[in-house]
Structure formats: C-alpha cells, structure tokens
Amino acid sequence: MNVFPNVAPGPTVRELANPSRRAVQAGWNVLWTGVTGLATLWIVLIVGVILGTIVIGGWRTVTPTFLLGNPENGMTEGGIFPAIFGTVLLVLLMIIAVLPVGVLAAVYLHEYARANSPVTRAVRFAVNNLAGVPSIVFGLFGLGFFIQFVGRGIDGALGQGVLFGQPAIVWAALTLALLNLPVVIVSTEEALRAVPRSAREGSLALGATRWQTVWHVVLPQALPGVLTGAILSVSRGAGEVAPILFTGAAYYLPYLPTALTDQFMELGYHVYVLATQSPNVEQTLPLLYGTVLVLLLLTFALNFTAIVLRARLRRRMGLRD
Amino acid sequence: MHVARRWAAILFVLVVPFVAGCGGRDRAQSISIKGSDTMVILGQKWSDEYMKAHPGAVVAITGGGSGTGIAQLINGTTDIAQSSRPMKDAEKQKAQEQGGGAVEEHAVARDGVTVYVHAANPVATISMEQLKGVYTGTITSWKDLGGPDRPIIVYSRENNSGTYVFFKEHVLGGADFVERAQTLPGTAAVVNAVTQDVNGIGYGGIAYSGGIKRLGILGVDGTPVDPTEETIRSGAYPLSRPLYWYVSAKAPPAAHALLAWVLSPEGQAHVTEVGYFPIR
C-alpha cells in the first residue's frame, strides 16, 4: 500500500539493510571523518611546527643575562631588558586606562541599560565594531588624534615647544587601551551575567542602591571574569606592534622610560627591528629567536592564566565547556 | 572590595612618581637622532662612545630611513637627522618655515654604495649601464651579465631610504625602479635576502657588506673599480657619497658639542671601525 501516492517510493527496509549499501555508507563515513580529522591534524601541526622552531631556535639564548642585560654592540649582543621593561610599563599604563572604562561600560550595558534603547544599541554597535578595526588604523588614529591633535594641543597650551606632540609612551598606551576596550567589556559582561540574579535582588531588598549593589555584591563576584579580560588585554597589548609603530616605540634608547613623554623599547617592536634592520643578520639570529621566545612565553603565560580563570568562572556558572 | 582597593593603591603609588616626571627628560642634555638606516650603526657607535667619554650626556638613536629622519626634522620631533642623501631645497625650506630657523648641513662620513650578490654567483663586475638596466627592468637574466641563464631577482629599499633616492638619482638617472623590485625595510634585510637567494642582487652601504660578495663597478675607463677607501675618497668608485647630519635650529647646545666631537679625529676614528670612511 502506497501511503503517499505523490512521492516516489523510497528504499524499503530490506534495501536499507542491504550490506553493500551499508558498506558504501561506511565508506563515506570513513572518508569524511578522515578529511575533517586531517584538517584538525593540520591545525595541530601548524601550531606544533611554529612553536617547535621557535623553542628550538631560542631556548639556548634565554638566560638570566639575556633577560636582565642591555643590548650591546649595535644590538648584535647583549640582552633585552629595556624591551621587557618598556613592554611591562606600556601594558601597565594601558591597564590603568582600559580597566576602569571597560568595566564601567560593561556595568552600564548589563546593569543599567534598558534593553534596545538607542543608547544601548549604540554602545553595543561601537563595541562590536571597535573589535574589528585593523590595528594599523589604530596606529593612524594614535598619530592623527593623540599626537597631532591632543598632544599638539597640550603643547600649545603649555607653550613649551614640542613635548607631548610627538611619539610617547602615554599615547601608545592610550591607543592600545582603545584597541583592547572590547576585550575588557566582553569579558566583564560575561562575568556579570554569571552572577545570579538572586544576589542582586537580595541586596536591593535589603535597601541598597543600585550602585551599592554593583560595587559591594556584583563586582566582587564578577572579579574572575574581570581579571580574565584584563589579562587577555595585557597579552594582546604586549603582542600588537602596528599601533605602536608611530606612537612611541623606538629602536634603541640608552635610557629606560621614566616619564609619560618618553619613548620606549618594546618586545614585539624589537622582534620586528631585529628581523628586518639588524646590521649583522647572522649574529642576531639567535638573539632574534630568543626575543621571540620570551615574547611568546609572556603571551602564553598570560593567556593560560586567563583561560584557567575563565574555566573557573564557567564552572561557577554551571556551563559545560 | 578590599583586594581591589589594595591593588588600586599599589598602582597609584607606582604611577604618581611616573606622572610627576612627565615634564620629560632634561631637554638640555638629551639629544635625539633619527634617520638613515645606512648610518644607524654609525650613529649608534658614536653615541655609545660619546656617552662613555661624556657621562651625563644622553643620546637616543632611531633608524627608519633618511626620509623618516628628514620628515621628523621638519615635523620638529628630532634634534639631528641622519641622512645618506642630501636634503632637497624644498625640504630645507619647509624645515626652516616649520622649525623657526635654518637647518645646518654637515657631511660627517663617506660611503660607497655597494652592489651585493650571492657568494656563489660567478658574476664579478657590472657596468653602470647594466646596473641601470637591471634595476629598471630591461635586463632580466643573469646571462646578460655574463652569468648563468637564470632570472635576476631584484632587491631594493623602501622609498623612505636615502640610499633608495641616491640610487634612483645616480644610477637610474631619475627613472622609476622596476615594479617587481622587492622593497625591504633596511640594508640588513637586503643583505639577508641576497645571502639566501642565489639569483639575487641588492645594494646598500658598504659597512653592511662584510660576509657577502660585492660587485666591482666598471669605472670611466672600463676597468672594474672595487669600493675601497682610496677609490671612494678619490671618487673613482662611481657610487661614492657623503653621509650627512642635519642639525635642527632648535637643537640644544649639547647637540653641537656632539657634532664637534663627531667631526674631531677621535670621532672620525670610529667611522672606520664601523666600516665607513672618514670625511677628511
């Protein structure tokens, strides 16, 4: 009996159970599992080769003298301490700028904003699109806005000649802060979402104001997520070179940056300079590998900490990974 | 929130002295030098030795190309610009307008732009005509230069390089570089590229050419001239050129002291150590 007269009869149960048909199906299964499995393997291979060559090329160079010494002899010998110092300082300044603004913006989006109000939508739009701006455009912005506009403006007001209107660590830090704002906002929002509503309601029921609730109840519980965002932004800030190319990174400085208007040496920029402009490429190759390894170790240590924190946060939220 | 308060306090304590120092370094004693990649190793040597001999002086060197240095001079963000090509009149004018004073030009060393090829390349000499042909794209195979039948891979510098401009004017006669010339950001990158490429050819300052093969350039009478101190001093080597320092009108007096030291016999002795030649 044909239940659906308009539909062509499909395979019967006997046909479906046909061993050769099942063999063909099994064949396709193996093929596709193989192909996609290979794709996965390819990714693992890429990561392995990249990290492997860097570790093999650089582990011998990374010694305490390397980490604490200054570059010597036209950067063909010596250490990278000024670059490490500059990177740490840069990132510190960036965090001071980005963390308060990012956390408060996320608090706005999650605790105060009315869903679908034009302001909320504008802020979300801004966050999404800030994340997509190319890093070189941030560099252009740093030059065009911070140095040329704000810096020159300050110089004009102070009347002391060119002081702020040139590449400086403060401008590089602010540029990186803007670049990392979406990272902090997204991580903080994720953390705020993890705080159960009952905690807020309980606090409000006890007579606390909204801000008191946020400051004394919600934010402390959201701290791991906020820290995750901070750490991820630090790791990105230490690695991005394009935004600092014209906003303050220098090739070789005989002093460590100690003022906001100083230029600075930086790990990522040092890698770029050593790879493309060092005077004796043979001699600098081990130094180059060493610097890359240090940068990678720094980035990975930070990312790893962020991942661990995020996993702890997710477990609290009850989500499975 | 006690944890947060503690961290905020720590950060505050670290930052305040920093911000308090935001008046910048002691401008009178610190000199910034930016510019030529060809000269950056020389500038670094000079600054190292000068700071050793005069404790208290602070000299900061950045590369980026002669064009970069000159632009920074005009923009007012450096005291001294190192340049491997002379400043154009229009540039000097702009520097004067925006800098509030004339820029001083000083030749501080001599260089011979060297043509590099791979060590295994059998070609040993080249004429100016042939060099122009290679870099404008009319000569594309090594067999036209007396070598094997293989394509010539042309390496050049970025357009912010003084060496690029010098080469364009003196070898190409103002013509454009061939499109497919790979542009690299520094002389070291050119040397690195040619070292790894059997078919490569590149050019750059003589100080970078240790460890790579240099081509002798056919002089006026057709005999090959190698870049050495005598041929460069006398001008027999066709691509010899002076290297310049341009001092801004607004540079601190310490900059002129440095300049005087650089031009003294003591300073000029270091020039040979780096691989260039003294100006006198």
Added chain:
Amino acid sequence: MPAPPLLARPVDHRRRRIDRLAEMAIAASALITVTGIVLIFVFVFREALPVLFDRETQLEANLAKFFSPGSWQPVSDVPKYSLLPLLIGSLKATLIAVLTAVPVAVLAALYTAEFAPRAIRELLKPVVELLAGIPSVVLGFFALIVLATGVQAVTGSPTRLNAFNAGLALGFSIIPVVYSVSEDALRAVPSSYREASLALGASAWQTAFRVTLPAAWAGIFAAVMLGLGRAVGETMIVLMASGNAAITSWSAFDSIRTMSATIAAELAEVVVGSPHYSTLFFIGSLLFAITFVLNVAAGLMVERMRRRLAGA
C-alpha cells in the same frame, strides 16, 4: 523606641552623592566607547580630506590618480600614486589566506562539533587558543625566516617573499577566529534537527552536510566575513613576509605590497600635511571602510541565524 522601618529611614545624602557620581562615571565610560569609534572615523577620515578637497594636494594626489592603472612611487621627482597595485596586493594576500584557512577551519569545526571524541575536542580547544595567542609579529617572523624557505623549496618559486608566503601565514592567523565562530554556529543548531534527520535514515555525515551545515550557514558565513576582515587589516605579517613590491600581477608567486604594509612602511617618513601623508590616511580610511562593512555584514548574519533558529 524600636528602630524605624527600613524604608522610612531618611536617605543618606552622602550616599546619594556617591551614587550619582558613580552613575556619571558609568555613563561616561559607555560614552567613551561610542566616542572612541566615532573619533576613529573622524580623525582618520579628516587627515585624508585634503585629497578630496584641497586643490594643492590634488595636483599631486587625487582620486583619479588613485584608481587609474599605474605604479606606486610616491617618493620621486614625479610621484605616482596609483593604488591599484596595493589593492591587488591586499586582494591576493586575503584570497590566499581565505582559501587556505577557511576550508581547514570549517572542516575542523565540523569534526569537533559533530564527530570528535571528547578527548580530541578537549585537545583542540587549547591548541586553537594557542594559535590565537601568537602575536602577528611572531607569525611574520616565522613566515620570513622559516616558512619562506620551506615554501620556496616545495614550489620552486624564484621569489622567496611572495603573496603565497604571506597569504599562508595570514591564513594561520585567521584560522582561530573562523574555527571558533563556525564551531559556535554548528553547536547552536538544535539537536532536534540532527535527531530528526538520523531518524529518517540519514547517515551521520549526510546529516552533517545536508542538515546541520546548511542550518548553521549564516553563522559560518559570518565566520568567513570576520576572517576576511582580519586578513585585510593585518599588517605585521605582510610587512615582513610579502616582499613589499607594488606589482600589478595575478601570480601567487610574485611579491605584493598590501595597503596595510604600505601605511606601516611609509607613515614614519611623511611630513605632516603633505600629499603623501594625506594619501596614506586615505588608504587607511579605505581599509577602515572595508573592514567596517565586513564586520557589520557579519553581525547581521549572526543576528539572522539567531532569529531563524530561535523561530524553529
């Protein structure tokens, strides 16, 4: 006398002031975010305006010159400002990156979302995070020193630093973003779709390709757009590993000069306000506009997918 009930207590004035301050700070922070992106628009486009409006700049650099065929020689007695070699360079690098990265990332996402045993899924996530964490300057270094030699050995290309080398490394840098967004999209497909398909007799892979993948299509498309946007804007990799020659050709083994690398290489040497300076900002504006459009498109796609699946 017993304490007055909570709600009848007079409100602390100091408390109110702190609250108001806090709320002002919160509003200001949200505003900074919006102002940030607006400012980027304004200041990047502003420095490019002379190319469009200033007569003197236009003598040297104008739209007609930008988009007519020619060469890119901005430092010359007769400066040439054709953007076509740069556009083609960016296009070639991006295309190669997408072609080498998207199939790998999407297939791997399919594998981990549908078929991989839990152990492999747990292994792959940190590996992809590792790849995502590698700074682009390190990838550029790897492409310059190691990959270029390898690629030259395998392909026998005469040029060591070319579009293929840079495109391959660029692909590495976008694999994480395409993989994660695709995997999220595939996981978001309700299991009822899968179960229904399997119940009708389809095999696991037939289900994956004919039911799950099409359902997640919008999300995967968004992933590709995001990857595309990252590839177009990426600077350090192409700056170090592509040869930086402004060649107009379609060969994958010629050197290229991308828009982003041009800005990075030349911005330091321009005099502020010169035609060259304005041109570089114009290129930056172009880059910004392209990535902006791609981002908005990706966002719309994700929204569409969310709506479609929620409606099911």
